[in-house]
Amino acid sequence: MSAPTAQGARTAGALDTVERAAATPEREQPWAELGLKADEYVRVRDILGRRPTGAELAMYSVMWSEHCSYKSSKVHLRTFGEHLTDEMKKSLMVGIGENAGVVDIGQGWAVTFKVESHNHPSFVEPYQGAATGVGGIIRDIMAMGARPIAVMDSLRFGRVDHPDTARVVPGVVSGVGGYGNCIGLPNIGGEVVFDPSYQGNPLVNALCVGALRHEDLHLANARGAGNLVVLFGARTGGDGIGGVSVLASETFEAGGPSKRPAVQVGDPFQEKVLIECCLELFHAGLVEGIQDLGGAGLSCATSELASAGDGGMLIHLDRVPLRDPSLSPEEILMSESQERMMAVVTPANLDAFLAVARKWDVEAAVLGEVTDGDHLVVQWHGETVVDVPPRTVAHEGPVYERPYARPASQDALQADAPSAGRLPRPSGGRELRATVLRMVASPNLCSRAWVTDQYDRYVLGNTTLATPDDAGVVRVDETTGLGVALSLDGNGRFAKLDPRTGAQLALAEAYRNVATAGARPLAVTDCLNFGSPEDPGVMWQFAEAVRGLAEGCEQLGVPVTGGNVSLYNQTGDRGLDSAVLPTPVIGVLGVLDDVSRRTPSGWREAGRNVYLLGTTREELGGSEWAWAEHGHLGGLPPAVDLEHEALLADVLVNCSRDGLVDAAHDLADGGLAQALVESVLRFGVGARVWLDELCERDGVDPFVALFSESAGRAIVAVPREEEVRFTDMCTARGLAHLRIGVTDTGSEGEEAALDVQGLFTVPVAELRTAHEGTLPAHFGA
């Protein structure tokens, strides 16, 4: 079937060619409407030595948008590189800068993983916004030559009971599920958080991980003059013209000039066949390089491929298969139609390439070739509409040193600590019991099953841990059991109180989650969701968070391999006050040589001793308790001690390797109370727990013991026969450990319960009702 291609929709007279641009220097151009600043437009003219053509203007404006050029964040992101030690580089096969980072996991295997945001599109059209977010990150992974093996999603919404939340949540969740389920990737974890700061600006961050053999690694570049440039996948339509790039860079202002373009609609089926097609092309050695088409579409793919290559590129834009034959060259360059890829193919391989494409019913068109020049030239029916140095489009965009300053309000915020005088605390068994039940039912601590039951976690048959365990664990090699663990975590409240510590706490939590599952943490990806970089307070939050993350990664010896920055997350234009909570979302990847050794979080057997690892301080600033019970956010977040985190992780990994524990669960939001309840509810096995020794050792009261969110802690269930070996190991390594309970299925005729001795008892069924009812009550059973 041949695609309709543009029939010179623009008459030759109207076409803004390079020749015409040179001849009409004075022509007014809509650079401001396209989002360029005056000085940026001047720079484009300087680079070209003439005014840009309409098509060139389109390319520069999308590629120089915040979303594509990282112009506000670049100077800070360099910090990651500065903190990269030789030790950290060891397992790093590809670092920041490619479509996704690649990590060596041994036995000839590598994995590539990355998290990306699709925040603004998901507010406009929740289902398609979230779906195409998942689709986009999967193509990044495919571009590295990897087979995608799992996805995760980190979601943040406004108040759980706000009417617009009832529109956004079901749409986003079914969009994430709709795309991931249809494409056949297990969803192995993520986050769901509710906070009013995200009301008009939800955060939808999606992660994909892929696996490849070392020899299959491919980098996206256009090398070798005479090699062909092939576009394959879906046809190009008017989707999201100026879409992600403009959408992700500007705020929504009701009544303002509408920059809201047509949304992109995803076709996961097309992407599924595209995956199979790409893998077959890679394995048959039929492509030199491959690049996904995401935000900024062809503008991005052609300029990035050419810029990363060793020559120039000539593209015949009229050969692009179109869904809508009336599209202009500018629109074709900016279209963000989904499910497209671009490959560089030697002429000798073209026929074989096209045969594979045909087998999978994937349309492919040869658009042009790599040239021995140094320009990217785009022609439209033989006339040149773009003639630019590709690096100036793709890699040498503007860089801003935005002013930043610690906000004046930060001191007052930190001074407003949730002391006993400031916020009333429960005391005594009755009040503590009621608090536990309210807390486990609160929006941020209740069961996520309403969300995660809409995601296929089984497809591909390699998932061994997923929701609701601490980390997702998937097998990579079926013969050896080699596999990876992943966790995705963020805490906007902690980051608001102290962005530097908040970023490190998110890192520490993801790192700890991976280790809790028994995996050795190896590498990091991050999605940095912040407000407007034009506000010095927001920029300070950003700079602090990046510094905290970079230093934290160095201390833990895990490199940042890639990620994504999403700015302008705000509702209204009151600077810091209308911004979302600063939300660095951190993904940590770990390795297990044999995933059958992974440690689950739930208790299965009675009679296991429950140990608490780490120590508890009174740390309630930014805690879920302060928020859920009092709507309070103030004080300082918990302290981070990354040396301690590394020690804890080491012990947890050894426990898994040596089979010393049956279950392990990290302590995070909601503290010990939440961790105990989750461990109980997993399989309905209860526990008797005593807090006296803990309170005495750490100098805290039962309330603090249950709800403090001190970092660096986990609970483990130890079989009696391993107890000596386990405690010996902790003692030898100097890790604080304390037996705080024993698992218990309840005596004859009695229901299993969580019994906190001397304080209260809650039967499993009552806990379950409280924990599982909240989201269905808001969003429908």
Add this chain to the structure above:
Amino acid sequence: MGRVVIDVMPKPEILDPQGKAVVGALPRLGFDAFTGVRQGKRFELEVDGEVTPEVLEQARAAASTLLSNPVIEDVVSVRAAEEVPA
């Protein structure tokens, strides 16, 4: 008993994966006359009495709020039903 019929179609500029799948399948079954397919929705709403102007007004409002997503779909028609023979 009256009936209101509402037709909703994906906007022309929006990708319609369903229609695309159908247009791919038709020629394989020997139906070669068709160059494009779009798949939309048809709602039949029942009312107890007659289809009064007020009912139609409600149907129009429902069509543009609940029954269609204005970001990606157009309401093609809202009308009192007449039986159309197949």
Add this chain to the structure above:
Amino acid sequence: MGRVVIDVMPKPEILDPQGKAVVGALPRLGFDAFTGVRQGKRFELEVDGEVTPEVLEQARAAASTLLSNPVIEDVVSVRAAEEVPA
């Protein structure tokens, strides 16, 4: 360029979860006129030239084989398109 419109509806006796969900949601939005809703499909098939009797014949055959499942659906109509104002 001609167009054929095909309407397919769930059989009256077959469970229609989508229609049921809509009928439940309507009154919550203040649309109280409707006692029942069924959701079906509307296909628009494009042809290069005119809608000849042969084209219609193909469309009818496609409707009853590929585009509907006779176990659960009825083809309500197959017709050359006329524009219906919204």
Add this chain to the structure above:
Amino acid sequence: MRIGVVTFPGSLDDGDARRAVRLAGAEPVALWHADADLRGVDAVVLPGGFSYGDYLRCGAIASFAPIMGEVVAGARRGLPVLGICNGFQVLCESHLLPGALVRNDHQKFVCKDQRLRVESTATAWTSAFAAGAEITVPLKNGEGGFVADDETLDRLEGEGRVVFRYLGANPNGSLRGIAGIANERGNVVGLMPHPEHAVEEGYGPGTDGLGLFASVLGAGLAAVGA
């Protein structure tokens, strides 16, 4: 014994079905939708997934694939055929099995560990189970509501062709809690839940799903020998 697993564009659980066949002790044979060739296999599995994106109706476009002509012909000769989830939908669309599968009553995709009762052991795919056995396998679908007219349902019940029934709360609105059915001869079975995701300890809720594949290893050989 060689068991074919068909891959349609958009099949997702085809690799898992092949793994299940292998773990059950048979040889998996990959079959391609566009080839009208069963490669001499002794049984066929139509796996789960979203063939053709589940667009139009689940399984509808796949039911017209070239390989389906062979599968239908084989099934009529007594070849054991198992349709899992999307495969079940394909079998209904191909009229090898009665009824149809519609959108879940709660309108959402659901993924959960599902308890089932094996209602009939008189099929090629359930002969290895004890009558009335209760098993747990994953369920994951958006359009898993089994519907048929009352007469068909009565006949299925009366002829003992309801093969699997959901235990506990009905997860998708299937009429009479039906999770899987067989044709008259018992060689063709379709079910919505996924036995191929319960074949390996640690990767799913136990190994109850192996029973289906173990069944065909015995029964299938007998049928082929006959």
